[in-house]
Structures are given as structure tokens and as C-alpha cells.
Amino acid sequence: MDQVVELGMDTFGDVTEDGHGVPVSHAQAIRDVIAEGILADEVGVDFFGVGEHHRPDFSVSSPETVLAAIASRTRHIHLGSAVTVLSSDDPVRVYQRFATLDAASAGRAEVILGRGSFTESFPLFGFDLERYDELFEEKLNLFVELMKEGEVNWSGATRAPLDGQRVFPTTEAGSLKVWVGVGGSPESVVRAASYSLPLMLAIIGADPARFAPYIELYRHALAEFGHQAQPIGIHSPGYIAETDEQAREELWPYFKEGRTASALSVDGRR
Amino acid sequence: MDQVVELGMDTFGDVTEDGHGVPVSHAQAIRDVIAEGILADEVGVDFFGVGEHHRPDFSVSSPETVLAAIASRTRHIHLGSAVTVLSSDDPVRVYQRFATLDAASAGRAEVILGRGSFTESFPLFGFDLERYDELFEEKLNLFVELMKEGEVNWSGATRAPLDGQRVFPTTEAGSLKVWVGVGGSPESVVRAASYSLPLMLAIIGADPARFAPYIELYRHALAEFGHQAQPIGIHSPGYIAETDEQAREELWPYFKEGRTASALSVDGRR
Numbered sequence: 001m002d003q004v005v006e007l008g009m010d011t012f013g014d015v016t017e018d019g020h021g022v023p024v025s026h027a028q029a030i031r032d033v034i035a036e037g038i039l040a041d042e043v044g045v046d047f048f049g050v051g052e053h054h055r056p057d058f059s060v061s062s063p064e065t066v067l068a069a070i071a072s073r074t075r076h077i078h079l080g081s082a083v084t085v086l087s088s089d090d091p092v093r094v095y096q097r098f099a100t101l102d103a104a105s106a107g108r109a110e111v112i113l114g115r116g117s118f119t120e121s122f123p124l125f126g127f128d129l130e131r132y133d134e135l136f137e138e139k140l141n142l143f144v145e146l147m148k149e150g151e152v153n154w155s156g157a158t159r160a161p162l163d164g165q166r167v168f169p170t171t172e173a174g175s176l177k178v179w180v181g182v183g184g185s186p187e188s189v190v191r192a193a194s195y196s197l198p199l200m201l202a203i204i205g206a207d208p209a210r211f212a213p214y215i216e217l218y219r220h221a222l223a224e225f226g227h228q229a230q231p232i233g234i235h236s237p238g239y240i241a242e243t244d245e246q247a248r249e250e251l252w253p254y255f256k257e258g259r260t261a262s263a264l265s266v267d268g269r270r
Numbered sequence: 271m272d273q274v275v276e277l278g279m280d281t282f283g284d285v286t287e288d289g290h291g292v293p294v295s296h297a298q299a300i301r302d303v304i305a306e307g308i309l310a311d312e313v314g315v316d317f318f319g320v321g322e323h324h325r326p327d328f329s330v331s332s333p334e335t336v337l338a339a340i341a342s343r344t345r346h347i348h349l350g351s352a353v354t355v356l357s358s359d360d361p362v363r364v365y366q367r368f369a370t371l372d373a374a375s376a377g378r379a380e381v382i383l384g385r386g387s388f389t390e391s392f393p394l395f396g397f398d399l400e401r402y403d404e405l406f407e408e409k410l411n412l413f414v415e416l417m418k419e420g421e422v423n424w425s426g427a428t429r430a431p432l433d434g435q436r437v438f439p440t441t442e443a444g445s446l447k448v449w450v451g452v453g454g455s456p457e458s459v460v461r462a463a464s465y466s467l468p469l470m471l472a473i474i475g476a477d478p479a480r481f482a483p484y485i486e487l488y489r490h491a492l493a494e495f496g497h498q499a500q501p502i503g504i505h506s507p508g509y510i511a512e513t514d515e516q517a518r519e520e521l522w523p524y525f526k527e528g529r530t531a532s533a534l535s536v537d538g539r540r
Contacts, residue, residue: 026440027373030439031376061437061439062334064335065334068336072304072343073343104300104301125430167324167331168329169297169300171297172297
């Protein structure tokens with residue numbers, strides 16, 4: 001059983017402080033993310049992910065626009081969202097933007113579709129938080145249809161129907177690479193398995209060992225649905241310095257306020 | 271009265287043919303557009319515009335994703351949509367994507383908001399073509415509110431209301447640079463003037479001299495509304511070769527089928 005572990009990094013484009021404790025502009029924070037993505041490619045990181053938020057403390061609300069700027073300056077690194085809040089976006093637009101990123105990066109785009117851990121996007125885009133589950137379920141269902149890149153026939157309660165329309169641009173591989181981001185609900189794990197989509201597990205605070213049962217559930221569910229094994233990834237906040245002690249000292253002032261300058265995710269696939 | 275004329279180019283990311291008459295992939299057409307944008311910057315073109323379409327013969331449905339890939343490889347050229355079909359998009363998302371492009375390009379983003387000359391996007395995104403005018407009018411109204419980059423209070427019939435929300439990222443200049451694309455309706459010209467927004471006139475087929483009255487109307491309306499003079503641009507299909515004869519011969523086989531490999535736009539501002 002071959003296992004390949006890939007190392008990725010992700011960020012929300014946090015608004016950092018300059019040398020005098022003054023917050024940088026959103027624009028500067030975005031340019032810093034682009035520079036980090038380019039550097040990550042140069043030093044051999046496998047994946048760079050950018051989150052989607054709609055808050056003043058995070059500069060990135062449109063991950064794929066940031067990723068496209070990184071795409072044309074990099075050669076190897078895979079570029080993805082971490083995560084795309086599918087529930088409050090339109091699956092057709094998301095597919096179009098990532099297919100365009102896939103073109104710009106010559107096949108390195110990876111979408112991670114999730115429900116998001118913040119809720120600002122729902123009122124901003126006119127979606128009812130009470131339909132949180134229905135919105136994600138229906139939109140993921142449509143997204144899986146879009147992945148076939150043919151004529152789409154779909155109808156639901158959360159979006160206008162598609163009646164034989166096609167969506168452009170199409171990708172060179174015939175489909176986008178898509179993950180489902182899961183926070184720890186067994187139903188979400190089983191749903192990802194039902195579509196045979198790779199699983200990205202967000203481990204935000206707890207002991208990673210506590211999440212092992214979700215991995216077992218995912219593998220079991222894939223087998224039950226008759227699907228092949230799929231890649232599994234985990235995301236976890238992290239901070240790297242020369243020594244453990246230095247890392248702790250540098251990170252602590254931010255961590256205690258609930259802020260992390262960047263996050264680290266690892267994904268392993270067999 | 272100082273006048274500065276800037277020269278721009280725009281493209282819809284037309285699916286071209288390779289040396290054997292075989293259409294290139296959407297992905298290749300997108301990469302070609304990115305290469306053209308980078309070359310345009312190198313040779314000193316002032317503006318590069320990318321259109322939005324949802325058809326198999328044009329590769330670009332997400333102009334700002336393409337433009338972001340160009341942004342990080344260029345220094346001077348201004349980057350815009352030509353046009354963004356605002357009627358079938360969400361103004362908040364459009365603002366976010368272009369503010370992100372503006373960050374990536376250090377202030378070179380320019381949105382051209384229009385109604386589009388094709389109609390595919392309406393059923394694709396669930397908008398009623400019978401509300402063509404209302405959709406553009408309301409969404410332009412919201413976009414002008416978003417340009418203030420403060421708390422937005424807005425309500426209308428075509429989109430969920432905003433109740434004191436802010437939209438991120440914000441731009442370094444305090445607002446995006448925005449044009450209104452107009453195809454030749456006097457009402458559209460007056461509407462652009464009422465918001466004091468620069469005018470981009472699309473001259474697709476007729477003698478440019480026939481459009482002079484729209485320019486006069488625009489200047490007159492600006493004055494009537496008490497606004498200062500604003501930049502005026504024109505877009506027109508074009509093709510450049512070493513000689514006029516060569517240009518005619520090279521372009522004709524495509525032009526007679528209604529296809530143009532690229533288009534040229536010029537904008538002049540005083």
C-alpha cells in the first residue's frame with residue numbers, strides 16, 4: 001500500500017501588523033499572500049491554500065483571484081481554496097473561476113468546498129442561515145454534475161435550474177480536482193464518501209487522534225458505496241520557527257487572542 | 271484643455287485555431303490571453319481588457335481570474351473587464367474580485383460595467399431577461415454605493431438588501447476605478463453621467479462619427495447634473511498588420527464569419 005504525504009500551507013490573508021504595530025492595508029496583506037505563495041513554490045511546498053472570508057481581519061474574500069496571481073509566477077505548487085464557502089456562492093461561478101485558475105496554472109487548481117466556520121457570507125449574499133444544510137447539500141450535488149463538464153440538467157430549491165446548459169471554460173483534464181472540507185460531522189464525512197470525493201478534515205483545536213474515527217468512517221463509507229480509496233487531507237493551525245521554544249514564544253501573543261498568522265495543512269494520499 | 275489619449279486592447283479569449291485548423295482548448299486560449307497581456311505591458315499598451323461570456327467559442331467567463339494572472343507578471347498596464355455583465359452577477363462579488371485584482375496589480379484594476387450584448391448569462395444564473403433594464407439599473411445603483419467602501423445600506427427588488435454591512439477587501443485608493451459600458455442607448459449615456467462615472471462607448475459596427483452625438487449628450491448631461499468632466503473611451507473591433515492591405519487579407523476570412531481574433535479599444539481622457 002503506497003502512501004504519499006504532501007505538505008501544504010494555507011492562509012486566510014490575515015491582516016498583519018507592520019513593524020510599528022499598525023495593521024497593514026488589505027491590499028498589502030493580499031500582496032504578501034501572493035509573495036508567500038511564490039516563495040512556497042520555490043522552496044518545494046506541495047500545496048498552497050487560501051481561505052474565503054468576509055470580515056475586516058482577513059483580506060481574502062476571493063481566493064481564486066489571489067491564486068491566479070500566484071499561478072502565473074509558479075511552476076509546481078498546487079493552488080486551492082481553504083475553503084470555498086459553497087453554501088453562499090453559486091456553484092456555476094465557482095466552477096468557472098476554478099476552471100480558469102486551472103488553465104492559468106496548467107492543471108494545478110484544487111477546490112476545497114466547505115460550509116465555512118463563519119456565517120457573515122450568508123446575510124451578505126442573501127442566504128438564509130436556517131437553510132445551512134440544504135444549501136450545501138444541493139450546491140454540492142450541482143457541483144458534482146458540473147464536474148462532468150457536459151450538458152447539465154439539474155433543479156433544486158436553492159438555485160435556478162439548469163436545463164441542458166454547458167458551462168465554460170472546460171478543463172484540460174476533463175474535470176476539476178475537488179475536495180470536500182469537513183469540520184467533524186459524521187454526516188459530512190459520509191456525504192463526501194457518497195460522491196467519491198477526497199476528504200479534507202479541518203482540525204482547528206482538538207487532539208488530532210480524536211479525528212481518527214472520521215477517517216475510519218470515511219474509508220468504510222467509500223467501500224460501502226463501492227468507490228475506490230480517495231486522498232485524505234488534514235488541515236491544522238501551525239507555526240514554524242527554528243526551535244519549538246522560539247515558535248511558542250513568537251506565536252503565543254497572537255494565539256492567545258485567537259489570531260494565527262498562518263496555518264499549516266498536511267494532506268496524505270495513498 | 272489638456273487631452274491625453276490612451277491606447278488599449280481587449281479580447282474575449284476567442285477560441286483560436288492551431289496551425290492545422292484545429293480549435294485550441296479553452297485552457298490554451300486562456301493561457302494565450304495571459305501571454306498577450308504580458309506582451310502588451312512590455313510594448314507599452316496602456317490598457318488590457320478581457321470580456322465575460324458564457325459560450326463555447328469564447329474561453330473567458332471569469333475575466334478577473336485571467337487578469338490576476340496577468341497582474342503579477344506586469345508593472346504598468348491597466349487591467350479591466352470589457353465588459354463585466356453586471357446584470358447577471360452580484361455587485362458585491364464583482365466589487366470583491368476587482369478590489370482583489372486591484373491589490374494584486376497595485377492599483378491598476380478598472381471595471382467596465384455593462385449589460386452585455388449576449389444573453390446566455392441570464393438563464394445560466396437564473397435571471398429573467400424581461401427584467402433586463404431593472405437588473406442593470408439596480409445593480410449599478412448598488413455598485414455605486416459599494417464604491418464608497420463604507421457601511422452599505424441598500425435595498426432593491428433584484429438582490430438581497432444590505433443593512434450596514436461592509437465589503438472586503440477595501441482598496442488603497444478608497445475606491446475602484448469604474449466605467450460604464452454603453453452600446454448606444456441615450457438612457458444609458460445619461461445614467462452614466464448621473465453617477466458621474468466615466469463612459470466607455472462600444473462601437474461594434476457603424477461609422478464612429480455616428481456616435482459623436484452620444485459624446486455630446488454625455489458631456490451635456492454631466493454639466494446638467496453638476497458633475498466634472500469624466501474620461502470617455504471607445505471600443506471598436508480592429509486588426510493590425512504591417513500594411514492596411516495585409517490586415518484586410520488576414521482578417522477577412524474570420525470577419526466574414528463574424529469572428530474577430532482580437533479587438534482594439536481606445537480611450538481618451540481630458
